[in-house]
Amino acid sequence: MNKINELFKSELQVINIGLESFKESLKNENIRVIQVDWRPPAVTDDRALDALNKLLGR
Amino acid sequence: MITKGIIKTGEYYDSVSLMLVSKEVTKMDGVIDVAIVMGNDQNKSILETSHLLLDEFKDAIDSDLLIAVKCETEEKVNEALKKIDEILKERKNRSLAAGEYHPKSLDGALEFMSNANMVIISVAGKYAGNEAMKALKKGLHVMLFSDNVTIEKEKELKEYAREKGLLVMGPDCGTAIINGAPLGFANVVNRGDIGIVAASGTGLQEVSSIISNNGSGISQGIGTGGRDVKSAIGGIMMIEGIKALNNDPETKVITLVSKPPSDDVLEKVLSFLNENVAKPTVGIFLGGNTEKFKNSKIISAETLEEAALISCALSQGRSVNEFKESVKKRDEELDEKAKKEIDKLSDKQKYIRGLFTGGTLCDEAMLISRKIIGEVYGNSPINPQYKLKDSWKSQKNSYIDLGEDEFTVGRPHPMIDYSLRNKKIVEEAKDPEVAVLLLDVVLGYGSTMIPHEELAPVIREAKEIAKKDSRYLSIIITITGTDKDPQKLKEVEETLTSAGAIVFKSNAYASLFASKIIEKSNKVV
Incomplete structure (x- = not known):
């Protein structure tokens, strides 16, 4: 079965990266959700960031 | 006047949270302006425009939290800074008190929630694409709320997802409903x-x-x-x-x-x-x-x-035909209702002003209205010749999408914060040529939890302005939402109706009604 159709049959479990209000909304609706304590990388140069991502295989 | 700035290195908060803190502190007595933002280039240019880019902020990086406060006195500055500190601490403590674990990475989250199947990403666009690819590589579906992701990256993500049988909703996907769960700006249906x-x-x-x-x-x-x-x-x-x-x-x-x-x-x-x-x-x-x-x-x-x-x-x-018949009958009733509004208007009141928080609702309203009252002006009009020279100044029949970038840079989205539209409602009410104000209210998660409390006093104020000038102002509101939404459709509808607005639960119907008033009142003239 396609993974999208598998998703439709499963319990939705969410990882939220970014706006915390989205996590709050899902909690309010009793959906399982976990908030990632995301922060911008300390590298500010976009090219350096791309290079770093490539090195790390991301 | 005193302006003071603070940099908190390595302290990260999302943009909506920070804008809401700014809004709260701006309300304090003696506070002239407040900016609380992460130190990225876009935010620095916003600070520059509002003259709050202090010298010490110029070398800040994306992971620095910048706080600038402008007040009448030094004492007020210190009070405001203390308040900001308290609110931010309170936010952190709330999560801790709820016993929530916030891992630092996707991998950390997966250790804790091994059956996770969806990742919602709403970080700045330049980081969002990479976060989405990480999620896809872990076999997870993605809702990418962030905008400013390049089209090349979007293509790469979607081609990869298609190959793996995964969903990539977005970038710039504001709404989804998966397995009944409202994701992003979504209603409970x-x-x-x-x-x-x-x-x-x-x-x-x-x-x-x-x-x-x-x-x-x-x-x-x-x-x-x-x-x-x-x-x-x-x-x-x-x-x-x-x-x-x-x-x-x-x-x-x-x-x-x-x-x-x-x-x-x-x-x-x-x-x-x-x-x-x-x-x-x-x-x-x-x-x-x-x-x-x-x-x-x-x-x-x-x-x-x-x-x-x-x-x-x-x-x-x-049958679809049965439905079409009932719509026809309803449209006839609408004519009667419009006539009642027209009778209250003066000859000089000729125009409609639409102030929208939802872009698609604004587009739909323009498409419906232009068929009845001709081309309408706007900041994002159907016919480019009708683009307003200045989006802040309406002319003739104008429909403004307040969710466009020109209004949202450095401000919360107008569905979250009504203050900008409220200001515009009052301005439009002062124009003696305006007959109808057409507004949308979008309920559901993501939007403000108190739309009726924010809007009802302004409707009353606008009506009062017109009344003092011996005019009647027709205020028509369309609500997108349900009774299952946290704001409760019925409650919002009742509050807005008792403030004097005519409320519909369909944007198309509200737009049709508003246009019929203008069409008929112009014919009478």
């Missing part, structure tokens, strides 16, 4: 057998709410992001979404919601539907040429409401 694929967030909100309010429900609401239906992406997720709904035993009717796709994408979608899909399919391609669907299997609708109601008819086993 009935579950049912209508599956939606939407390239428009507010469009999905309007269609799913009307379906729910009319006795049917949603199996899944898949968002694609607006660019999905353009040639560069080729409708990858529109087609993958249709495929999934076609294979889904819980879905009986498929409904597509979008602005007009590029011709090649439309062709692809139509041929996919013709060859593979047996389920009835309804389509609303706002502003598109409906002739194109004549020989296709799409039942084409002209408004979001019509798409929702045809979908309901199909889901409930009623």
Whole structure:
């Protein structure tokens, strides 16, 4: 079965990266959700960031 | 006047949280201006425009929190800074007190929630694409709320996802409903057998709410992001979404919601539907040429409401013609209602001013109105010749989308914070040539929890301004939402009605009503 159709049959479990209000909304609706304590990388140069991502295989 | 700035290195908060803190502190006595932002280049240029880019901020990086406060006295500055510190600490402590674990990375989150199947990403665009790819590589579906992701990255993500059988909803996907759960800016709707694929967030909100309010429900609401239906992406997720709904035993009717796709994408979608899909399919391609669907299997609708109601008819086993008859009857009743409003207006009141928080709702309103009252002005008009020179100054019939970037840079979205629109409502009420104000209120998660409390006093104020000038001002509001939404549709409707507004639960219907008033009152003149 396609993974999208598998998703439709499963319990939705969410990882939220970014706006915390989205996590709050899902909690309010009793959906399982976990908030990632995301922060911008300390590298500010976009090219350096791309290079770093490539090195790390991301 | 004193301005003071603080940098907190390595302290990160999301933009919406910070804007809400700024809003709260700005209300304090003696505070002139407050900015609390992360130190990225875009935010620094916003600070520069508002003269709050202090020297010490110039070398700040993305992971620095910048706080600038401008007050009448030093004492007030210190009070404001203390307050900001307290609110930020309180936010952190709230999560800790709830015993929540916040891992630092996706991997950390997966250790804690090994059966996770969806990742919602709403970090700054330049980081969002990479976060999305990390999630896909872990076999997770993605809702990418962030905008400013390059089209190349979007293509890469969607091609990878298609290969792996995964969803990438977005970038710039504001709304989705998966397994009944409202994701992003979404309404709490009935579950049912209508599956939606939407390239428009507010469009999905309007269609799913009307379906729910009319006795049917949603199996899944898949968002694609607006660019999905353009040639560069080729409708990858529109087609993958249709495929999934076609294979889904819980879905009986498929409904597509979008602005007009590029011709090649439309062709692809139509041929996919013709060859593979047996389920009835309804389509609303706002502003598109409906002739194109004549020989296709799409039942084409002209408004979001019509798409929702045809979908309901199909889901409930009623005939589409029966539904069309009831709409006709309703339109006649609308004429009577419009006449009552016209009788209260003076000869000089000729124009309609639409102030919208939802872009798709603004587009739909313009499409409906131009057929009745002619071309309308706007900051994002249908006919480019009618673009307002200054988006802050309406002229003749004008429809403003307050969700456009020109209004939202450095400010919360107008669905979250009504203050900018409230200011504009008061301005428009002072114009003696204005007959009708047309407003949208979008309920559901993501939006403000107290729309009625924010809007009702302003409606009263606007009405009072007109009254003092011996005029009557017609205020028409369309609400997108349901009684299951945290704001409760009925409560919002009652509060706004008792403040003097005429409330509809369909943008198309409200726009039609508003336009009929202008059309008829001009004929009388």
